[in-house]
Amino acid sequence: MSEKKNKKSSEDSKIDEALESSRRDFLKKVGIVGAASVTGAAAVYSGYRYEKSKSTGDTIKVLTEDNRLVEIPKDQVKDYKPGLKVLQTRGREGINGKRWVMVIDLSRCRNARKCVNACQGAHYLRPYEYHINTLVMQESVNTPAYYMPKTCQHCDNPPCVSVCPVDATFKRQDGIVLIDNERCIGCRFCMAACPYSARMFHWQEPLSKEADKGKEYNIELNVPQKKGTISKCLFSADRLREDVLPYCVSACPNGVFYFGDENENAVTNGTTKETVSLSELLEKNGAYRLMAELGTKPRVYYLPPKNRLFKFEKGAETDYKETT
Amino acid sequence: MKNILLVIITLQLFIFDLKSQEWIVPDDKKSKLSTFPFDDITRKAGEKLFSVNCMSCHGTPGKGNFLNLVPPPGDPATEKIQRNSDGEIFYKITTGRGQMPSFKSVLSSPEIWNIISYLRSFNKTYQQQVMAVITSSAYPGADIGLFLLFNSSDSTVILRASATKGNSTVPVTGAEVKLLIHRTFGLLTVDEAKTTDKNGMATFRLPDNLPGDTSGNIMVSARFVNEELFGSSTKDTSLCAGIKTIPVNLVADRAMWNNVRKAPVWLILTYSLGLLTALGFIFYVLMKLRDIFIVGETLSSEKPSKEK
Incomplete structure (x- = not known):
């Protein structure tokens, strides 16, 4: 019995002990929780105060897309970066109200290769991958040789678009023929269909594969490029969106390129920045289009190499490279 | 006597040739002066503009690495170019000649003066003359x-x-x-x-x-x-002085290259129905063949039982 009692008392003391310790623990916990909640509240309050002071701070005036001037808090301004969906949709539609046209004056080209370099720089191409190239032309033995920069002709009746089985290459309302590297399956039907050999195939991984990681694909720049797909001249569609002349046009040091909007009947020279009437320029110089008899209706016009400022010299391009 | 005549003729030809190469600047343009004094800021700005617009042909001033063209563009640091007055350089940059393009639509007057300021930094003997009155306006103060x-x-x-x-x-x-x-x-x-x-x-x-x-x-x-x-x-x-221009939408009409997207509804419907009918008929024939096969199977399985 006594044993039982003893046992009981020991048990009681144990319970007491446990109670004692739990009380101590409880008080301890209350203390910690209390302190934490006070600090937390203080933090939240100070945060609230900070936010409040921030939102009452500077505002900025912003012009919205529908031409309204609105004022928004400065801290809510975020840099706008169009996502893939936006880039793809607007890239397919093209720029409303424009009909881009290029005029190349062959009498001024001396194969400086600035257009080629600017283009390759913009689209991350290797030195032997061309969107624009300057060719040496000689029609017959007795006719003089001359240089001819050749881009994609952006035909109004593009055979390449007709043959594309996956709708990867397409024509836009402003006349530009583009390629969607996301859709392209690399069948190269378009390369075979193009009478101007304007297209190239990415046999290798793109030059800037590492640098391009995580970059949004821009259909108007064809960057990041994709291995196993087609690429070609884009008339610098990304620059035209900002009303800036294409890369090749503004890089030329000799005034070879004119570029403009056919709707406005005006083209601007990339070197001298002089704007002239398109119809007058074409008429006065006897302009022509490449292989117009095929019915492709190119958007690039050529002015014949008449009254040339430069003598044709084989290897002029190498001279140029040494000096730059 | 004959020799002297020949020498004179060749000399004259040579002078004539030099004259034809010379770039004549109108007198009133020769004396044109900058409206602002050249300093480090204008030189810096000029250097930047020079590297963008001029360097591809003229090379780096003082290095003589200009392009091998006929006539040669020349190094701007040399005496040949430095002996031009400020006004002459201004005129030549503005109008251009032959292979040298005109920069009147590319660079503004202050920008051209900045370039001249940069070029003059290669000339130790150069003393700048600034326009006496900064702007000799025709209607001062108005x-x-x-x-x-x-x-x-x-x-x-x-x-x-x-x-x-x-x-x-x-x-x-x-x-x-x-x-x-x-x-x-x-x-x-x-x-x-x-x-x-x-x-x-x-x-x-x-x-x-x-x-x-x-x-x-x-x-x-x-x-x-x-x-x-x-x-x-x-x-x-x-x-309101221009012709009303309705922009031409180059993808509006039907063409060989957009026939899928531009096809009218009746064509799509007729085509789809035709295709469905043809496929349906083939499917119907196949089903009939299957029926015949099943009938044949049942007949052949019934026959031996009758024989028994």
């Missing part, structure tokens, strides 16, 4: 305004220039003015530069085939040719 009016009956634009000082307004006479039209990548000059008459008016004739926007409006800009004398006041107005 606000010069330009007004444009479109006369639709004979498609002319009438420009009126007037100088306002206090309460009095006088017409700006004898000033050369030009009319420009805004296009996507630049300004298109229409008609020639005109000189204002005694009423400060000038009339420009617009070409008949000038495309405007959908309602025929064009953005017109008027300015003085000699901006140093009359100030850089410009007038930008929208005039």
Whole structure:
């Protein structure tokens, strides 16, 4: 019995002990929780105060897309970066109200290769991958040789678009023929269909594969490029969106390129920045289009190499490279 | 005697050749001076502009690494170019000649002066002369305004220039003015530069085939040719002087290359129905063949049982 009692008392003391310790623990916990909640509240309050002071701070005036001037808090301004969906949709539609046209004056080209370099720089191409190239032309033995920069002709009746089985290459309302590297399956039907050999195939991984990681694909720049797909001249569609002349046009040091909007009947020279009437320029110089008899209706016009400022010299391009 | 004559002739030919190569600058342009003194800031700005616009042909000044062209572009640090007056260099950059393009639409006057400032830093003996009065304005202290009016009956634009000082307004006479039209990548000059008459008016004739926007409006800009004398006041107005241009949508019509997207509904329906009918018929025939096969199977399985 006594044993039982003893046992009981020991048990009681144990319970007491446990109670004692739990009380101590409880008080301890209350203390910690209390302190934490006070600090937390203080933090939240100070945060609230900070936010409040921030939102009452500077505002900025912003012009919205529908031409309204609105004022928004400065801290809510975020840099706008169009996502893939936006880039793809607007890239397919093209720029409303424009009909881009290029005029190349062959009498001024001396194969400086600035257009080629600017283009390759913009689209991350290797030195032997061309969107624009300057060719040496000689029609017959007795006719003089001359240089001819050749881009994609952006035909109004593009055979390449007709043959594309996956709708990867397409024509836009402003006349530009583009390629969607996301859709392209690399069948190269378009390369075979193009009478101007304007297209190239990415046999290798793109030059800037590492640098391009995580970059949004821009259909108007064809960057990041994709291995196993087609690429070609884009008339610098990304620059035209900002009303800036294409890369090749503004890089030329000799005034070879004119570029403009056919709707406005005006083209601007990339070197001298002089704007002239398109119809007058074409008429006065006897302009022509490449292989117009095929019915492709190119958007690039050529002015014949008449009254040339430069003598044709084989290897002029190498001279140029040494000096730059 | 004969030899002397020959020498004279060759000499003359040589001089003639030199003369034809010489770049004649009009006298009034030769004496043109910068309106601001050259300093480190202008030199820095000039260096930047030079590297963008000039270096591809002229190379780095002082290095002689200009392009191998005929005639050679020349190194701007050499005596041949440095002996030109400021006005002469300004004129040559502005107008260009032969292979040297004109920079009048690329660079503004202050930008060209900045480039000259940079070029002069290679000339140790150079002493700059700045224009005595910073701007020898024709109408000092006055606000010069330009007004444009479109006369639709004979498609002319009438420009009126007037100088306002206090309460009095006088017409700006004898000033050369030009009319420009805004296009996507630049300004298109229409008609020639005109000189204002005694009423400060000038009339420009617009070409008949000038495309405007959908309602025929064009953005017109008027300015003085000699901006140093009359100030850089410009007038930008929208005039209803162009042809109404409805932009051509190049993908609107049906073509070989957009036949899928542009096909009319009736064609798509007829085609789909035709295709479905053909496929359905093939499927029907196949089902019938299957039926025959099943019948044949059952018959062949019944036969031996009858024999039993």
